Structure formats: C-alpha cells, structure tokens
Amino acid sequence: MKLFFLISCLTSVLTLPITAEELKIFELRSYVAHEGKMKALHQRFNDHTLALFEKHGMTNLVYWVPQDNEGNLLVYLLGYPNQEARADSWKAFRKDESWKAAYEASTQQGKLVESVDSIFLELTDYSPSVLTLKADSSRLYEMRRYTTNSGKLTKLDARFRDHTMELFKKHGMTNLPYFHLAEGQAGQDTTLLYFLSFENEESRDVSFKAFSKDPDWAAARDASQAEGGPILIKKGVASTLLKKTHYSPSSH
Incomplete structure (x- = not known):
C-alpha cells in the first residue's frame, strides 16, 4: 500500500x-x-x-x-x-x-x-514573461520586427532595456515578450521581434505619437547612435496589428 x-x-x-x-x-x-x-x-x-x-x-x-x-x-x-x-x-x-x-x-x-x-x-534578458501574452483577449496586439545594421543588435537591446520599454509604458503601451531569433537562423544577429498591446487602434496611434515627440526618446535615440551611425537599416521596422482568436489561451 x-x-x-x-x-x-x-x-x-x-x-x-x-x-x-x-x-x-x-x-x-x-x-x-x-x-x-x-x-x-x-x-x-x-x-x-x-x-x-x-x-x-x-x-x-x-x-x-x-x-x-x-x-x-x-x-x-x-x-x-x-x-x-x-x-x-x-x-x-x-x-x-x-x-x-x-x-x-x-x-x-x-x-x-x-x-x-x-x-x-x-527571450531577451529584458523581456517580460511569456505569460503576459495570455492577458486580456479583447486588446489590440502589435507584432514589431526590427532589423539592425551589422553589429548593432547589442546597441538596440541596450536602448530598449535602458530607455524604450519605460517610455512605451509611460505613454500607455503594454510591453509583452521581446525575442531574438534562436541560434542557427538567418538574421539571428540582426533581428529583434517583440509584441505590444493597446486598448484599441486609436489609443495605439495616440501612444506612438506621444512617444515619438518625447524629448527623452529623442535623447536616448541620439545617444545610442552618436557613435557608429544608425542602428536600424532603412525600412528596418515591420509591423502587424493582431487580434486574438476566440480559442487563444487566457490567464483567467
């Protein structure tokens, strides 16, 4: 027994x-x-x-x-x-x-x-938990993929870690997971892929407009590119707006 x-x-x-x-x-x-x-x-x-x-x-x-x-x-x-x-x-x-x-x-x-x-x-070392993806299903999500110039991914990571994520939060955006490509894939040294969420598309537009005008963002961007020039390649940002399916897992 x-x-x-x-x-x-x-x-x-x-x-x-x-x-x-x-x-x-x-x-x-x-x-x-x-x-x-x-x-x-x-x-x-x-x-x-x-x-x-x-x-x-x-x-x-x-x-x-x-x-x-x-x-x-x-x-x-x-x-x-x-x-x-x-x-x-x-x-x-x-x-x-x-x-x-x-x-x-x-x-x-x-x-x-x-x-x-x-x-x-x-996951990057500064990413929120992947479980944040299971939050409110009614929100608008955005997948953003950044492609850097050669050797600049570390600088992009530092800018997000030290400045960008807090500024996103300041302007009403919700930071979700941030990823690098796993080892062995093309673009692993030049790619950052991350997710944000918003109440709706209007609030997204308001948030990004305020973020882009924030002097703290301008200072962080300029400081990160003071040596070595632009971090991202031309047209180095790709974005897709997403909505959850009705069967997507939920944290509730």
Missing part, C-alpha cells in the same frame, strides 16, 4: 505542467489558409489541435489573426523546454490517431492550409 502511494506521488510530480521558467525555445508559426477554409481551420484548432498539442508536451501561448485578415493568416506561438523536446512532441503529435482522425475529417473537401512558415525564438 505504501509502495503504491509512493509511486502515485512520483507519477504526479513527473506529470506536472511545464512552468513558464522552463520554456526556453519558442516557435512562431504562421499558416496561410486556402481560400474559403479559414473557418474550418479555426474549428480544427479549437476542437482538436490545441488539446493535442498540450497532450504531447507543447505549451500553447497565443493564437492571433491580423486585424485586417485579407491574407487568410493564422499566427500562433508555442513554447518548449528545448529543441529536443520540440522534436519529440511533434513526432508524437503526428502519430496520434486522434490527430489523424481530426485531420482526415477536416479535409474531406480539400486541404485547409496552403503554406506554413516557422521561426524559432528565445
């Missing part, structure tokens, strides 16, 4: 959910749905895929669509302890009979997904 109790306790410990601190590798996946298939793709994720991801050790963090989703795009973020765990999870997921059944049922009238893009990310 005591042995059975001990085994039960050990099993419970071994199957505890992964904590945010244990997540070291993140995967940002973008799916382009075939024309007319977006609704069915959402249904498959809502009814089957998220639960199967969790079953096989993946952590669902957030699911978005662009605010103006003319491109039939779904963007989502998964977390893993490491690349080996990711490989094991995806292998088990693809072999799962429940996934095979859900896939077959959902593609009776044709495949749902036209293309898949995936990049691997690691």
Whole structure:
C-alpha cells in the first residue's frame, strides 16, 4: 500500500505542467489558409489541435489573426523546454490517431492550409514573461520586427532595456515578450521581434505619437547612435496589428 502511494506521488510530480521558467525555445508559426477554409481551420484548432498539442508536451501561448485578415493568416506561438523536446512532441503529435482522425475529417473537401512558415525564438534578458501574452483577449496586439545594421543588435537591446520599454509604458503601451531569433537562423544577429498591446487602434496611434515627440526618446535615440551611425537599416521596422482568436489561451 505504501509502495503504491509512493509511486502515485512520483507519477504526479513527473506529470506536472511545464512552468513558464522552463520554456526556453519558442516557435512562431504562421499558416496561410486556402481560400474559403479559414473557418474550418479555426474549428480544427479549437476542437482538436490545441488539446493535442498540450497532450504531447507543447505549451500553447497565443493564437492571433491580423486585424485586417485579407491574407487568410493564422499566427500562433508555442513554447518548449528545448529543441529536443520540440522534436519529440511533434513526432508524437503526428502519430496520434486522434490527430489523424481530426485531420482526415477536416479535409474531406480539400486541404485547409496552403503554406506554413516557422521561426524559432528565445527571450531577451529584458523581456517580460511569456505569460503576459495570455492577458486580456479583447486588446489590440502589435507584432514589431526590427532589423539592425551589422553589429548593432547589442546597441538596440541596450536602448530598449535602458530607455524604450519605460517610455512605451509611460505613454500607455503594454510591453509583452521581446525575442531574438534562436541560434542557427538567418538574421539571428540582426533581428529583434517583440509584441505590444493597446486598448484599441486609436489609443495605439495616440501612444506612438506621444512617444515619438518625447524629448527623452529623442535623447536616448541620439545617444545610442552618436557613435557608429544608425542602428536600424532603412525600412528596418515591420509591423502587424493582431487580434486574438476566440480559442487563444487566457490567464483567467
């Protein structure tokens, strides 16, 4: 009896959910749905895929669509302890009979997904917790990707760490996770990708207008570029406004 109790306790410990601190590798996946298939793709994720991801050790963090989703795009973020765990999870997921059944049922009238893009990310040392992505689902989100000139990513990080994030907060923006590309990917030494949230698009515009006029921002920007010139390449900022799907995980 005591042995059975001990085994039960050990099993419970071994199957505890992964904590945010244990997540070291993140995967940002973008799916382009075939024309007319977006609704069915959402249904498959809502009814089957998220639960199967969790079953096989993946952590669902957030699911978005662009605010103006003319491109039939779904963007989502998964977390893993490491690349080996990711490989094991995806292998088990693809072999799962429940996934095979859900896939077959959902593609009776044709495949749902036209293309898949995936990049691997690691949190910067100044990033808020990834769990901030599970906050208020009604907010407007923004994904921003900065590309620096060669050798300037460290300077960009320092500017965000020491100045920009606090100034964003000062002007009503909510800082969410900040990422670098994981090792081995093209652009890993020149890319910063991060997320912000706002009450709505109007409040976003007001916040960025106030930020851009703030003398503290001008001073920080100029000081960071006093030696060596511009940090970002020309047209080095890409931005996408996003809204959460109804099935995106919530912290509530």
